Amino acid sequence: MSPVQQALTYKYPRVFWIMCLGAMSFFLSFNIILPELAQELRSKGGAAYVGWIIPAFSFSALIARPFSGWITDNLGRRWAMIGGCLFCIIAGCFYPLVTTAMGFLIVRAIHGFSTGFTPTGFTAFTADVVAESHRGRAMGWQGMFNNLGTTIGYAVGAIIALYFGVNILYYTSAALASLAWLLFMSLPETRTKSNRKEFVFNINNLFYFPAWRPSFIMFLVCISLGSILTVMADFTLEMGYTNKGLFLSIYIGVSLLFRLLSGRVSDALGRAWSTAIGTAAQVLSMAILVYMSICLEHSHQTHCNTCELPGLIWFASSAILYGIGQGFNAPSLFAWASDTADNHHRGRALAMLFMLLELGIISGGLTANYFIQGTSWNYVGIFALSGSAFFIALGFSLYCLRYKHQK
Known part of the structure; x- marks a missing residue:
């Protein structure tokens, strides 16, 4: 069979598509609030710190990366995926409660841990369940679902805030993260059984x-x-x-x-x-x-x-x-x-x-x-x-x- 015929007849596992839906819901959950964050921080007296909305999120994700790699390899792909979702759920519930700029940025930093864990887990899961010959295409599908979540989030976030208020938007974010958590929980563990290694900073x-x-x-x-x-x-x-x-x-x-x-x-x-x-x-x-x-x-x-x-x-x-x-x-x-x-x-x-x-x-x-x-x-x-x-x-x-x- 030619490579073209193999590409056309290859069937991706059902769990791969479930993972893609979970990834889309996960990306939707934290991108849906992005259009409103700058105005929210300004309303709390943090106009001078608007430029830290992205770095605060990314710094936390960066800190989480070494732990996410160890968790993915030693505890399992699902642990990394669902752990990140929990940070999203917590942040979505706490955004409406903070009243100061500092509190807002702290919640933003907590939210950043989510992307430090979940994407590592579901990307490794994709590599596990799809044949190596189709790994590039599988990553393309996965990225497409990620981008769909991002695009939908940008499109509907401002609309939800306009008609229902920003607090409902935050709770919607938490609900979407909960949906992603449920989808990831339904996936099988694909980590190869091996001796667990204690995490050591080196x-x-x-x-x-x-x-x-x-x-x-x-x-x-x-x-x-x-x-x-x-x-x-x-x-x-x-x-x-x-x-x-x-x-x-x-x-x-x-x-x-x-x-x-x-x-x-x-x-x-x-x-x-x-x-x-x-x-x-x-x-x-x-x-x-x-x-x-x-x-x-x-x-x-x-x-x-x-x-x-x-x-x-x-x-x-x-x-x-x-x-x-x-x-x-x-x-x-x-x-x-x-x-x-x-x-x-x-x-x-x-x-x-x-x-x-x-x-x-x-x-x-x-x-x-x-x-x-x-x-x-x-x-x-x-x-x-x-x-x-x-x-x-x-x-x-x-x-x-x-x-x-x-x-």
Whole structure:
């Protein structure tokens, strides 16, 4: 049977689809509240700390990663999945109770532990239950469900808050996390029986070095994600668009479409081929944003009323290219990290990948603060830095192709 025929006839296990539904509900649970968090923090007197909404969440996730890898490998995939859901449920119930900015950020940090545990567990579960020859496509499906949860969350969160109030939104988040918990509880444990190892803080528990190549690329491509989450809403408004989530909506939608295609490319040609395609698309995306930023800066400096800013075609093209890049990069990097480890060490390999993901987001979000000019952002510097990171990731992917440091 040819590879094409095998791809068409392969049947994913039923438990894989249950896991995907649980992952979608999990991502929906913590993304549904994102549109309202900045305003909520301002209402509690924390306007000066709005920039810490993303880092507070990501720092906690980063702290949890080494533990999640150990739990996934030694206690089981389900323990990691359901443990993260419990943090989501607790946070969703406590958000309505806090009345100060500090209390809000503490709950936000508690919430961040959820993504430190659950994704490590269900990504290892996917690698366990799907044949290696279809792992890239499976990661694509998993990523598609994750993105569906994210997209739906962005779309309906503000609507729920508008018509029912923000407290109902928080309780909805907790209910969705509870649904994910129930779905994950119904899954079988796939961890291979082995002698449990006591968790010890050392370099080998923090990092699984065979997975350093996909982890390094993950760090580079997530720098821009941290920057975009920080500044894109303001940039969108300055470009004349009232929908602050326009860029995010376009890129996530495009990413959904390309994840399944990228999985096939990853399985057929190799992981580094897929990341090379993805990072090349994102280099072009950042180049367009730099051009648009230069035009915007010129308009501000000259107070030119007749100068036209680049239109929606330029803006949408950048978002589309960014989405193509995300669609190719994410499934391939998760599959690549899974390829580097056997069943006993897969949790640690994925934990390392997620740690570098969080470090990239944190780095991008915090370094964006160095590109402030008065009361506005230096968008040229921010997007140029992100483009440079993508260019390095592209070069490293090509290096891995040249020397066959990949599947």
